[in-house]
Amino acid sequence: MTVTITPLRRYRNETPYPFCPGCGHGSILDRLSEALTTLAIDPASVVIVSDIGCAGLSDQYFDTSAFHGLHGRSITYATGIKLARPELTVIVIMGDGGTGIGGAHLINAARRNVGITVMVFNNLNFGMTGGQHSTTTPDGAVTSTTPGGNLEHPLDICGTVGVNGAGYVYRGTSFDPDLSTRIVEAIRQPGFALLDVWELCTAYFVPANKFTRRALESTIERLGFGTGILHRREVAEYAAAYRAAAEGLPPRSTPTPIPQSHASDLAAPVSLVVAGSAGAKVRSAARLVGEGAIRSGLWASQRDDYPVTVKTGHSVSEVVLSPRPVTPVGVTMPDVAVVVSEDGLRKVAAMVGSMGADGVVITVPEFAGLATGARVEVVDPAAAGSRIPKSQLALVLLAAAVSRRHLYPIGALRDAAASGAFAEENLAAIGAGAGL
Amino acid sequence: MREYIDGSTAIVRGALDAGCTFFAGYPITPASSILMAMMRQLPRMGGVAIQGEDEIASIGMCIGATLAGARAMTATSGPGISLYSENIGLAVMGEVPLVIVDVQRLGPATGGATTVAQGDVQFVRWGTAGGFPIIALAPSTVTESYWLTARAFDLAERFRCPVFLLTDKELATTLTTVDLASYPPIAVRDRTVGDGGPPYRYAPSDQVPPLHEFGRGSTVRFTGSTHDAGGYITKHLSTVDALNRHLSDKIEEHRGEIELVDADLDESADTLVLGYGVTGGAVRAAVAEARSRGARVSGLVVQSLWPVPETAIGRAMAGVQRVVVPELNLGLYRREIERIARGRTVVGINRVDGELIDPAAIVEAAS
Numbered sequence: 001m002t003v004t005i006t007p008l009r010r011y012r013n014e015t016p017y018p019f020c021p022g023c024g025h026g027s028i029l030d031r032l033s034e035a036l037t038t039l040a041i042d043p044a045s046v047v048i049v050s051d052i053g054c055a056g057l058s059d060q061y062f063d064t065s066a067f068h069g070l071h072g073r074s075i076t077y078a079t080g081i082k083l084a085r086p087e088l089t090v091i092v093i094m095g096d097g098g099t100g101i102g103g104a105h106l107i108n109a110a111r112r113n114v115g116i117t118v119m120v121f122n123n124l125n126f127g128m129t130g131g132q133h134s135t136t137t138p139d140g141a142v143t144s145t146t147p148g149g150n151l152e153h154p155l156d157i158c159g160t161v162g163v164n165g166a167g168y169v170y171r172g173t174s175f176d177p178d179l180s181t182r183i184v185e186a187i188r189q190p191g192f193a194l195l196d197v198w199e200l201c202t203a204y205f206v207p208a209n210k211f212t213r214r215a216l217e218s219t220i221e222r223l224g225f226g227t228g229i230l231h232r233r234e235v236a237e238y239a240a241a242y243r244a245a246a247e248g249l250p251p252r253s254t255p256t257p258i259p260q261s262h263a264s265d266l267a268a269p270v271s272l273v274v275a276g277s278a279g280a281k282v283r284s285a286a287r288l289v290g291e292g293a294i295r296s297g298l299w300a301s302q303r304d305d306y307p308v309t310v311k312t313g314h315s316v317s318e319v320v321l322s323p324r325p326v327t328p329v330g331v332t333m334p335d336v337a338v339v340v341s342e343d344g345l346r347k348v349a350a351m352v353g354s355m356g357a358d359g360v361v362i363t364v365p366e367f368a369g370l371a372t373g374a375r376v377e378v379v380d381p382a383a384a385g386s387r388i389p390k391s392q393l394a395l396v397l398l399a400a401a402v403s404r405r406h407l408y409p410i411g412a413l414r415d416a417a418a419s420g421a422f423a424e425e426n427l428a429a430i431g432a433g434a435g436l
Numbered sequence: 437m438r439e440y441i442d443g444s445t446a447i448v449r450g451a452l453d454a455g456c457t458f459f460a461g462y463p464i465t466p467a468s469s470i471l472m473a474m475m476r477q478l479p480r481m482g483g484v485a486i487q488g489e490d491e492i493a494s495i496g497m498c499i500g501a502t503l504a505g506a507r508a509m510t511a512t513s514g515p516g517i518s519l520y521s522e523n524i525g526l527a528v529m530g531e532v533p534l535v536i537v538d539v540q541r542l543g544p545a546t547g548g549a550t551t552v553a554q555g556d557v558q559f560v561r562w563g564t565a566g567g568f569p570i571i572a573l574a575p576s577t578v579t580e581s582y583w584l585t586a587r588a589f590d591l592a593e594r595f596r597c598p599v600f601l602l603t604d605k606e607l608a609t610t611l612t613t614v615d616l617a618s619y620p621p622i623a624v625r626d627r628t629v630g631d632g633g634p635p636y637r638y639a640p641s642d643q644v645p646p647l648h649e650f651g652r653g654s655t656v657r658f659t660g661s662t663h664d665a666g667g668y669i670t671k672h673l674s675t676v677d678a679l680n681r682h683l684s685d686k687i688e689e690h691r692g693e694i695e696l697v698d699a700d701l702d703e704s705a706d707t708l709v710l711g712y713g714v715t716g717g718a719v720r721a722a723v724a725e726a727r728s729r730g731a732r733v734s735g736l737v738v739q740s741l742w743p744v745p746e747t748a749i750g751r752a753m754a755g756v757q758r759v760v761v762p763e764l765n766l767g768l769y770r771r772e773i774e775r776i777a778r779g780r781t782v783v784g785i786n787r788v789d790g791e792l793i794d795p796a797a798i799v800e801a802a803s
Contacts (some may be wrong), residue, residue, distance in 0.1 A: 059657075077500035081503060256440075299613040305550070329578075330718075
């Protein structure tokens, strides 16, 4: 849409600031208003995202758009706004409290180089809640929660975002005469920009530490944090880079219809449980059995159980094949149990043990003696014409189950394998299983 | 033609068909496949999908993006909902349309990452400060996962609020055969976008003002603090009262628009079996089995968990003496049924070992 740009003479509204006498917030905000005037941006397209605390009140004194969210999360909202509408100018105003509780967001926004400008109103303590220490409180400083002097080292905000890739990083104080110029630079910079602006909290930090403007400046020097533009580098803005990279991604996926090529004379639902080891293609083999069933006009479902680990422990799939649609409700007693490995057997031993004479267990010679009331059918992979890798054993035994129990024509299973990934080796496994 | 599909895929398809343009999430079993599918599919459709640095950032990005014109969804499991808590409150307070998918796993804490449970039923209802109403939908099949996701987007726009889609590990990951023709057409209403003027309105208290978006030519104020119609922080008593009653009334006074159940009623039934989510499958199977044995049973699968669809449940309970409520928790939704059961016997069937409830156990309780 076309937006008529109507820059304001000033971006501040007429409401007086609510800040304490001597507080630096008001003068930083005046510099921001000057910077926006210089940039002459449509106020509606400027979104001031304010954090919590005294600095979090700031957005109310501007005639721009505003988002006042939760403590420490302002950068996340700003990121969402910028990603959805990259043409907006998004400015975060947060205190040193917000940089502490939202530290993860600060680092990651810098790393991504989302094109937002973060202004930290750094008055070295929590001014709204009673003068508690923050992550930037200098060591030794007295606050309401460090009555004996702060034992913690202060966070170097600029150093942190600087080493993590931020496009523009500046440190100064609310007294800096060139602050509005630096804000203009920061906003113009396409990537992530941060201004760490140190200032006096006259309600708490100043009286507790006999702090002055001179002490503020000498503290930065003592800590060796540096002032001025500390990092400035050419970076790709994330929202723009994202849209460019999207061109290389595949289009939206569409449903994969499974054609019916065979017919099954299965009259009632049959449940199979296949129990093997994680990482040994149990689930993908079970899926092929289901797809083969669908190709035969049946309705299949597959429910998997596995531990949180990826390639260790058990992998058990329950497959139900039915001539009618069925809702998966869990298999308590399978008609057919396929035991592929020791991991799988451990998981289903109790279930297999309670199977009755109408059930069938299909397994390898190693587990021929397993405890069950069901009929055990042993399939010996060594009898196949070629060597069968362990990762194909599940499919070999399942193919044997489909074939021996006449669940549906083995050709349907072959068709399913032929149209999927690893077609050649899966077809070999199906051939072996059906022949054993 | 039929397809072989899991619930996660259906949720993603439902979201994309509903016009979702923004997704942010953090990896967590068993919700990660939704994140991965969105990361693959949304960018080429002109949308944005991003993996946040944590769950807090993910839902925060969704809220910011919505205010900038996106239709947003996020997906996680119980531990992630814990981290969403504060921003769920922000979405309630700031009246932000947003779809939140909770793929439940067994809790508390890390619990069982690959284990099914329905333990977040009350958690999604009361999971943020303040105690305001929440809308939550719960699919019980793959097909429902599709159209209830779209419905969640629609309700989020209608009521300008976060809407939960409560699913679970089994529904999200179990493959089922679905006839492609069985997906119902979906309709999601367009967003009414405000154009200048105050972004909020509290009178009449049940009416929902249009969402004012950034970047449409007028300045827009958004806040999570108690605010007046202009979006300015206030402690003015009657304004604060009007705001808070509005947040409740806009949903409570329109419960009829939200109620969704799948009712299979027998007028002469003496027992009602009531379930939701993955347990809904067992309810349907058990009702069919009990009837084949001559029992007079009604079945009700609740699709809109919150607000409790009291009208539909009351209709289903008319004439029955017993209500059987199977759940994969220790009776969390049963207390809602007991609250409205008016002297009927309410029986729970409960499982928290990570396995599904056997329909046979329901048949036994219902007979």
